[in-house]
Amino acid sequence: xxxxxxxxxxxxxxxxxxxxxxxxxxxxxxxxxxxxxxxxxxxxxxxxxxxxxxxxxxxxxxxxxxxxxxxxxxxxxxxxxxxxxxxxxxxxxxxxxxxxxxxxxxxxxxxxxxxxxxxxxxxxxxxxxxxxxxxxxxxxxxxxxxxxxxxxxxxxxxxxxxxxxxxxxxxxxxxxxxxxxxxxxxxxxxxxxxxxxxxxxxxxxxxxxxxxxxxxxxxxxxxxxxxxxxxxxxxxxxxxxxxxxxxxxxxxxxxxxxxxxxxxxxxxxxxxxxxxxxxx
DNA sequence: CGCCTTTGACCAGCGC
DNA sequence: GCGCTGGTCAAAGGCG
Numbered sequence: 322x323x324x325x326x327x328x329x330x331x332x333x334x335x336x337x338x339x340x341x342x343x344x345x346x347x348x349x350x351x352x353x354x355x356x357x358x359x360x361x362x363x364x365x366x367x368x369x370x371x372x373x374x375x376x377x378x379x380x381x382x383x384x385x386x387x388x389x390x391x392x393x394x395x396x397x398x399x400x401x402x403x404x405x406x407x408x409x410x411x412x413x414x415x416x417x418x419x420x421x422x423x424x425x426x427x428x429x430x431x432x433x434x435x436x437x438x439x440x441x442x443x444x445x446x447x448x449x450x451x452x453x454x455x456x457x458x459x460x461x462x463x464x465x466x467x468x469x470x471x472x473x474x475x476x477x478x479x480x481x482x483x484x485x486x487x488x489x490x491x492x493x494x495x496x497x498x499x500x501x502x503x504x505x506x507x508x509x510x511x512x513x514x515x516x517x518x519x520x521x522x523x524x525x526x527x528x529x530x531x532x533x534x535x536x537x538x539x540x541x542x543x544x545x546x547x548x549x550x551x552x553x554x555x556x557x558x559x560x561x562x563x564x565x566x567x568x569x570x571x572x573x574x575x576x577x578x579x580x581x582x583x584x585x586x587x588x589x590x591x592x593x594x595x596x597x598x599x600x601x
Numbered sequence: 602c603g604c605c606t607t608t609g610a611c612c613a614g615c616g617c
Numbered sequence: 618g619c620g621c622t623g624g625t626c627a628a629a630g631g632c633g
Contacts, residue, residue: 481606483625496624500604510624 460523461514471495471511473523479509490515502531 462473471493480500486493492513499505507527514520
Protein backbone atom coordinates (compact mmCIF):
# COMPACT_ATOMS: atom_id res chain seq x y z
CA UNK A 322 0.00 0.00 0.00
CA UNK A 323 1.57 3.13 -1.13
CA UNK A 324 1.06 6.50 0.31
CA UNK A 325 -0.89 7.19 -2.86
CA UNK A 326 -3.89 5.26 -1.70
CA UNK A 327 -3.60 6.65 1.80
CA UNK A 328 -3.64 10.11 0.32
CA UNK A 329 -6.67 9.40 -1.80
CA UNK A 330 -9.25 12.08 -0.96
CA UNK A 331 -12.14 9.66 -0.77
CA UNK A 332 -10.20 7.58 1.70
CA UNK A 333 -9.33 10.41 4.01
CA UNK A 334 -11.16 9.44 7.17
CA UNK A 335 -9.92 12.49 9.03
CA UNK A 336 -9.12 10.40 12.05
CA UNK A 337 -8.70 12.33 15.23
CA UNK A 338 -7.97 9.68 17.77
CA UNK A 339 -7.62 11.18 21.19
CA UNK A 340 -9.36 14.44 20.47
CA UNK A 341 -12.87 15.71 19.94
CA UNK A 342 -14.87 14.30 17.04
CA UNK A 343 -15.56 17.76 15.64
CA UNK A 344 -13.16 20.34 14.26
CA UNK A 345 -11.73 22.68 16.85
CA UNK A 346 -8.93 25.15 16.65
CA UNK A 347 -8.10 24.71 20.27
CA UNK A 348 -9.82 22.80 23.00
CA UNK A 349 -9.25 25.72 25.31
CA UNK A 350 -11.18 27.98 22.99
CA UNK A 351 -14.13 25.62 22.94
CA UNK A 352 -14.22 25.28 26.67
CA UNK A 353 -13.95 29.03 27.06
CA UNK A 354 -16.88 29.46 24.70
CA UNK A 355 -18.98 26.90 26.48
CA UNK A 356 -18.11 28.14 29.90
CA UNK A 357 -19.23 31.65 28.91
CA UNK A 358 -22.82 30.48 28.75
CA UNK A 359 -22.86 28.55 31.97
CA UNK A 360 -20.33 30.54 33.91
CA UNK A 361 -22.77 31.93 36.43
CA UNK A 362 -24.36 28.57 37.12
CA UNK A 363 -21.26 26.49 37.53
CA UNK A 364 -19.99 25.78 40.95
CA UNK A 365 -16.35 25.74 42.02
CA UNK A 366 -16.48 21.96 41.85
CA UNK A 367 -17.63 22.13 38.25
CA UNK A 368 -14.88 24.59 37.44
CA UNK A 369 -12.34 22.12 38.79
CA UNK A 370 -13.84 19.41 36.65
CA UNK A 371 -13.66 21.66 33.62
CA UNK A 372 -10.02 22.44 34.38
CA UNK A 373 -9.25 18.74 34.62
CA UNK A 374 -11.02 18.06 31.35
CA UNK A 375 -9.20 20.95 29.76
CA UNK A 376 -5.85 19.49 30.80
CA UNK A 377 -6.94 16.09 29.50
CA UNK A 378 -7.91 17.58 26.17
CA UNK A 379 -4.59 19.37 25.82
CA UNK A 380 -2.81 16.07 26.51
CA UNK A 381 -4.99 14.24 24.01
CA UNK A 382 -4.40 16.88 21.36
CA UNK A 383 -0.68 16.67 21.90
CA UNK A 384 -0.83 12.89 21.69
CA UNK A 385 -2.81 13.15 18.48
CA UNK A 386 -0.23 15.50 17.02
CA UNK A 387 2.58 13.04 17.88
CA UNK A 388 0.66 10.14 16.37
CA UNK A 389 0.20 12.16 13.20
CA UNK A 390 3.93 12.79 13.06
CA UNK A 391 4.68 9.08 13.51
CA UNK A 392 2.17 8.19 10.80
CA UNK A 393 3.65 10.73 8.40
CA UNK A 394 7.15 9.41 9.07
CA UNK A 395 6.01 5.82 8.58
CA UNK A 396 4.35 6.64 5.25
CA UNK A 397 7.44 8.54 4.12
CA UNK A 398 9.78 5.69 5.00
CA UNK A 399 7.46 3.17 3.34
CA UNK A 400 7.44 5.23 0.16
CA UNK A 401 11.23 5.39 0.21
CA UNK A 402 11.59 1.63 0.68
CA UNK A 403 9.04 0.92 -2.03
CA UNK A 404 10.80 3.29 -4.43
CA UNK A 405 14.09 1.53 -3.69
CA UNK A 406 12.54 -1.87 -4.31
CA UNK A 407 11.05 -0.80 -7.63
CA UNK A 408 14.40 0.64 -8.68
CA UNK A 409 16.12 -2.61 -7.73
CA UNK A 410 13.58 -4.61 -9.68
CA UNK A 411 14.07 -2.47 -12.76
CA UNK A 412 17.85 -2.51 -12.56
CA UNK A 413 19.38 -5.20 -14.81
CA UNK A 414 21.40 -7.73 -12.86
CA UNK A 415 25.14 -7.03 -13.24
CA UNK A 416 26.08 -10.72 -13.55
CA UNK A 417 24.43 -11.75 -16.73
CA UNK A 418 21.16 -10.02 -17.08
CA UNK A 419 17.95 -11.93 -16.55
CA UNK A 420 18.78 -13.74 -13.32
CA UNK A 421 17.34 -12.10 -10.29
CA UNK A 422 18.47 -12.60 -6.72
CA UNK A 423 15.76 -15.05 -5.81
CA UNK A 424 16.13 -17.93 -3.42
CA UNK A 425 17.04 -21.18 -5.18
CA UNK A 426 14.07 -22.92 -6.71
CA UNK A 427 11.88 -19.85 -6.44
CA UNK A 428 10.17 -18.84 -9.65
CA UNK A 429 10.18 -15.20 -10.56
CA UNK A 430 6.42 -14.74 -10.83
CA UNK A 431 5.99 -16.57 -7.56
CA UNK A 432 8.44 -14.34 -5.81
CA UNK A 433 6.78 -11.25 -7.14
CA UNK A 434 3.42 -12.52 -6.06
CA UNK A 435 4.68 -13.24 -2.61
CA UNK A 436 6.21 -9.84 -2.18
CA UNK A 437 4.09 -7.37 -4.03
CA UNK A 438 1.62 -9.18 -6.28
CA UNK A 439 3.36 -7.28 -8.99
CA UNK A 440 1.59 -7.30 -12.31
CA UNK A 441 2.43 -5.12 -15.25
CA UNK A 442 4.10 -1.87 -16.32
CA UNK A 443 7.35 -2.60 -14.57
CA UNK A 444 9.60 -2.31 -17.59
CA UNK A 445 10.84 -4.25 -20.55
CA UNK A 446 12.03 -7.24 -18.54
CA UNK A 447 8.43 -8.37 -18.24
CA UNK A 448 7.01 -10.54 -20.94
CA UNK A 449 3.97 -9.51 -22.92
CA UNK A 450 1.90 -12.06 -21.02
CA UNK A 451 2.27 -10.04 -17.84
CA UNK A 452 0.79 -6.94 -19.42
CA UNK A 453 -2.66 -8.45 -19.56
CA UNK A 454 -2.56 -9.80 -16.02
CA UNK A 455 -5.80 -9.11 -14.22
CA UNK A 456 -6.00 -6.93 -11.13
CA UNK A 457 -4.85 -8.90 -8.10
CA UNK A 458 -5.60 -8.24 -4.47
CA UNK A 459 -5.55 -10.18 -1.26
CA UNK A 460 -8.03 -10.55 1.52
CA UNK A 461 -7.17 -12.03 4.89
CA UNK A 462 -10.07 -13.63 6.70
CA UNK A 463 -10.02 -15.05 10.18
CA UNK A 464 -11.65 -18.43 10.44
CA UNK A 465 -11.76 -21.46 12.65
CA UNK A 466 -8.45 -23.36 12.22
CA UNK A 467 -10.32 -26.64 12.58
CA UNK A 468 -12.49 -25.73 9.62
CA UNK A 469 -10.77 -27.24 6.58
CA UNK A 470 -13.28 -26.08 4.02
CA UNK A 471 -11.19 -23.15 2.73
CA UNK A 472 -14.37 -21.23 2.05
CA UNK A 473 -14.29 -17.44 2.17
CA UNK A 474 -17.83 -16.11 2.14
CA UNK A 475 -17.70 -12.80 0.29
CA UNK A 476 -21.16 -12.66 -1.19
CA UNK A 477 -20.19 -14.11 -4.54
CA UNK A 478 -20.81 -17.63 -5.68
CA UNK A 479 -17.66 -19.65 -6.32
CA UNK A 480 -17.02 -22.98 -7.95
CA UNK A 481 -13.95 -24.87 -6.84
CA UNK A 482 -11.97 -26.25 -9.75
CA UNK A 483 -8.77 -27.43 -8.14
CA UNK A 484 -6.70 -27.89 -5.04
CA UNK A 485 -2.95 -28.08 -4.66
CA UNK A 486 -0.37 -28.35 -1.92
CA UNK A 487 2.23 -25.71 -2.59
CA UNK A 488 5.88 -25.88 -1.77
CA UNK A 489 6.08 -23.05 0.77
CA UNK A 490 2.90 -23.87 2.67
CA UNK A 491 1.83 -27.28 4.01
CA UNK A 492 -1.80 -26.20 3.90
CA UNK A 493 -3.50 -26.94 0.56
CA UNK A 494 -4.43 -24.10 -1.75
CA UNK A 495 -7.91 -24.15 -3.29
CA UNK A 496 -8.73 -22.61 -6.68
CA UNK A 497 -12.13 -21.06 -7.30
CA UNK A 498 -13.92 -19.52 -10.26
CA UNK A 499 -16.83 -17.13 -10.00
CA UNK A 500 -19.90 -19.16 -10.90
CA UNK A 501 -22.31 -16.28 -10.41
CA UNK A 502 -22.00 -15.35 -14.08
CA UNK A 503 -20.63 -17.87 -16.58
CA UNK A 504 -18.57 -15.24 -18.34
CA UNK A 505 -17.13 -13.74 -15.17
CA UNK A 506 -13.32 -13.89 -15.41
CA UNK A 507 -12.64 -13.57 -11.68
CA UNK A 508 -10.66 -16.30 -9.98
CA UNK A 509 -9.59 -16.68 -6.42
CA UNK A 510 -7.08 -18.77 -4.55
CA UNK A 511 -7.65 -19.57 -0.90
CA UNK A 512 -4.94 -20.88 1.38
CA UNK A 513 -4.36 -20.86 5.10
CA UNK A 514 -1.54 -18.66 6.26
CA UNK A 515 1.56 -20.69 7.02
CA UNK A 516 2.26 -18.55 10.09
CA UNK A 517 -1.26 -18.45 11.48
CA UNK A 518 -3.57 -21.24 10.38
CA UNK A 519 -6.56 -19.36 11.73
CA UNK A 520 -6.14 -16.90 8.88
CA UNK A 521 -7.38 -17.66 5.39
CA UNK A 522 -5.60 -15.76 2.64
CA UNK A 523 -7.84 -15.25 -0.37
CA UNK A 524 -6.11 -13.96 -3.50
CA UNK A 525 -8.52 -12.49 -6.04
CA UNK A 526 -7.58 -12.04 -9.69
CA UNK A 527 -9.66 -9.99 -12.08
CA UNK A 528 -12.81 -7.98 -11.69
CA UNK A 529 -16.40 -9.17 -11.63
CA UNK A 530 -18.35 -8.21 -14.74
CA UNK A 531 -21.66 -8.47 -12.93
CA UNK A 532 -23.38 -7.06 -9.86
CA UNK A 533 -22.87 -8.47 -6.43
CA UNK A 534 -26.17 -9.90 -5.28
CA UNK A 535 -25.42 -11.51 -1.99
CA UNK A 536 -27.86 -14.17 -1.08
CA UNK A 537 -29.93 -13.71 2.07
CA UNK A 538 -28.46 -15.49 5.06
CA UNK A 539 -24.97 -15.49 3.67
CA UNK A 540 -22.76 -14.66 6.63
CA UNK A 541 -20.54 -11.66 6.22
CA UNK A 542 -16.82 -12.11 6.11
CA UNK A 543 -14.48 -10.73 8.69
CA UNK A 544 -11.61 -9.22 6.80
CA UNK A 545 -8.60 -8.37 8.88
CA UNK A 546 -6.61 -6.89 6.04
CA UNK A 547 -7.49 -6.10 2.50
CA UNK A 548 -4.25 -5.48 0.76
CA UNK A 549 -4.76 -4.18 -2.74
CA UNK A 550 -2.36 -5.06 -5.48
CA UNK A 551 0.60 -2.82 -4.88
CA UNK A 552 1.82 -2.67 -8.37
CA UNK A 553 -1.44 -2.08 -10.11
CA UNK A 554 -1.89 0.65 -7.53
CA UNK A 555 0.28 2.68 -9.84
CA UNK A 556 -2.81 3.50 -11.86
CA UNK A 557 -5.20 5.69 -9.96
CA UNK A 558 -8.35 4.76 -11.92
CA UNK A 559 -7.97 1.20 -10.70
CA UNK A 560 -7.40 2.37 -7.19
CA UNK A 561 -10.54 4.41 -7.34
CA UNK A 562 -12.63 1.47 -8.46
CA UNK A 563 -15.75 0.96 -6.44
CA UNK A 564 -14.87 -2.56 -5.41
CA UNK A 565 -11.51 -1.52 -4.10
CA UNK A 566 -12.91 1.40 -2.13
CA UNK A 567 -15.68 -0.73 -0.72
CA UNK A 568 -13.31 -3.40 0.51
CA UNK A 569 -10.99 -0.78 1.89
CA UNK A 570 -13.76 0.98 3.79
CA UNK A 571 -14.98 -2.37 5.13
CA UNK A 572 -11.49 -3.19 6.21
CA UNK A 573 -10.98 0.16 7.90
CA UNK A 574 -14.35 0.04 9.63
CA UNK A 575 -13.63 -3.44 10.88
CA UNK A 576 -10.14 -2.56 12.05
CA UNK A 577 -11.39 0.50 13.88
CA UNK A 578 -14.31 -1.29 15.48
CA UNK A 579 -11.92 -3.97 16.77
CA UNK A 580 -9.31 -1.52 18.00
CA UNK A 581 -9.50 -1.03 21.80
CA UNK A 582 -7.58 2.24 21.52
CA UNK A 583 -10.11 3.54 19.05
CA UNK A 584 -12.99 2.45 21.28
CA UNK A 585 -11.42 4.19 24.26
CA UNK A 586 -10.80 7.32 22.21
CA UNK A 587 -14.38 7.28 20.97
CA UNK A 588 -15.70 6.87 24.50
CA UNK A 589 -13.55 9.77 25.65
CA UNK A 590 -14.75 11.92 22.80
CA UNK A 591 -18.41 11.07 23.44
CA UNK A 592 -18.17 11.65 27.16
CA UNK A 593 -16.38 14.92 26.46
CA UNK A 594 -19.23 15.95 24.22
CA UNK A 595 -21.91 14.92 26.71
CA UNK A 596 -20.34 16.28 29.88
CA UNK A 597 -21.36 19.92 29.29
CA UNK A 598 -24.95 18.76 28.88
CA UNK A 599 -24.90 17.08 32.24
CA UNK A 600 -23.30 20.01 33.99
CA UNK A 601 -25.62 22.49 32.34
C1' DC B 602 -30.89 -34.08 -12.81
C1' DG B 603 -27.94 -30.40 -12.14
C1' DC B 604 -24.44 -28.51 -9.55
C1' DC B 605 -20.73 -29.14 -6.69
C1' DT B 606 -16.30 -31.13 -4.74
C1' DT B 607 -12.50 -34.22 -5.13
C1' DT B 608 -8.37 -35.66 -7.16
C1' DG B 609 -5.04 -37.36 -10.41
C1' DA B 610 -3.28 -36.01 -14.83
C1' DC B 611 -1.67 -32.67 -17.76
C1' DC B 612 0.46 -28.30 -19.30
C1' DA B 613 3.41 -24.31 -19.21
C1' DG B 614 6.88 -21.40 -17.06
C1' DC B 615 11.14 -21.17 -14.86
C1' DG B 616 15.76 -22.39 -12.95
C1' DC B 617 19.65 -25.29 -13.34
C1' DG C 618 16.79 -30.70 -21.95
C1' DC C 619 15.26 -31.97 -17.49
C1' DG C 620 13.06 -31.46 -13.23
C1' DC C 621 10.31 -28.72 -10.20
C1' DT C 622 6.33 -26.08 -9.35
C1' DG C 623 1.88 -23.66 -9.87
C1' DG C 624 -2.26 -23.59 -12.36
C1' DT C 625 -5.92 -25.91 -14.92
C1' DC C 626 -8.63 -29.72 -16.80
C1' DA C 627 -11.83 -33.27 -16.58
C1' DA C 628 -13.73 -37.65 -15.00
C1' DA C 629 -15.94 -39.63 -11.11
C1' DG C 630 -18.75 -39.47 -7.32
C1' DG C 631 -21.75 -37.04 -3.77
C1' DC C 632 -25.61 -34.33 -2.50
C1' DG C 633 -30.03 -31.89 -2.47
